Amino acid sequence: MTLNDKNETPAMTPLQLRHQVRSGEFRLPTSGYCGAYAQANLVILPQAHADAFLLFCQRNQRACPLLAVGEPGQWNVGALGADMDLRSDTPGYNIYRDGELASQTHALHELWRDDLVVFAIGCSFSFEQMLIDAGIKLRHIEQRRNVAMYRTNIRNHGAGPFGGEMVVSMRPMKAADAIRAIQITSRFPAVHGAPVHLGDPALIGIADINRPEYGDAVEIMPDEIPVFWACGVTPQEAIRHARLPLAITHQPGYMLVTDILNSSLAAF
Incomplete structure (x- = not known):
């Protein structure tokens, strides 16, 4: 990545940024990029735990405001953006096993399962x-x-x-x-x-x-x-507490950049 003389972030659309993430060209924290568009924290869980996590989000809306929830196995949640691949469009993922951070990766294709449910959570x-x-x-x-x-x-x-x-x-x-x-x-x-x-x-x-x-x-x-x-990293603490056999999140600060305009999220 290169910056201009004013040390500003390059102007990109969310789709262009996601394509750079997907290809491996972009591996930076996403703060300051695509400023007009909403960024999202990710939590990806087996369907067996999805209902409990949905209730957790509903009870903790300050930390876990939901932008979208996918169907089991769905990695292209259309409500978040065009040409979306949630298996590779985030600059970094954390893999938790039994509540412990087991590994980090840039792509989830080898881990993906038909029972995984995506939760996209609003980001500051x-x-x-x-x-x-x-x-x-x-x-x-x-x-x-x-x-x-x-x-x-x-x-x-x-x-x-x-x-x-x-x-x-x-x-x-x-x-x-x-x-x-x-x-x-x-x-x-x-x-x-x-x-x-x-x-x-x-x-x-x-x-x-x-x-x-x-x-x-x-x-x-x-x-x-x-x-x-x-902060939308709160679910990662909840995952540590839950000690699930498998849970996937974004790496803190390395967000999914969506096509949702921030202006559309205003409550008043």
Whole structure:
């Protein structure tokens, strides 16, 4: 990948980006790409566990807002985009076995089964372009890093074997920008909506803000506060809790870029 002189991300349609992912040309975190379009977290489970996970999402909509659910064996969910192949259109996948991260891969063709069900969950990357358009700086994009993500002590509402704690993503902001970010993101519950916390990370169980469990740490300046959104990596904690024989997710920060316009997801 090459960037222009302003260190901006290349202009691509979601379909073009997915084709680059599919061919192996693109293997980067997707924050900052195709900013007008919704990005999605993926959870892929055997049909035997799909109903319980659907209930888990319904009970934890801040962290797990559903964009689409596929039929068993369906890898081309049309509601998400044209010429879609969910076996290879995400830059990286995690393979969980018995609740542990067993391996990572760039394609699922050899693992695919007729009983696998795809869940596409809204992602906070989707509202980042709106924040940038409002003049709010996002340090992880400026520094070409993955967003910082943390486990918290906020308990999920359990469903079947799924439970665990919420994961949050963090973006440092000046107070005035944080207020504006709350106003903007509140309109988009389908991509996590308003923040769940801002300020002291210890209040939500984060012991060291400089050591995220997922993604990359970014510096918080003296005139900034950390702002935390519910994160679509939360299902990966639920999968660890459930200890299923097999579960597949995206690698945190390496999202599926859909054809869904963010503007179409506004609740008001």
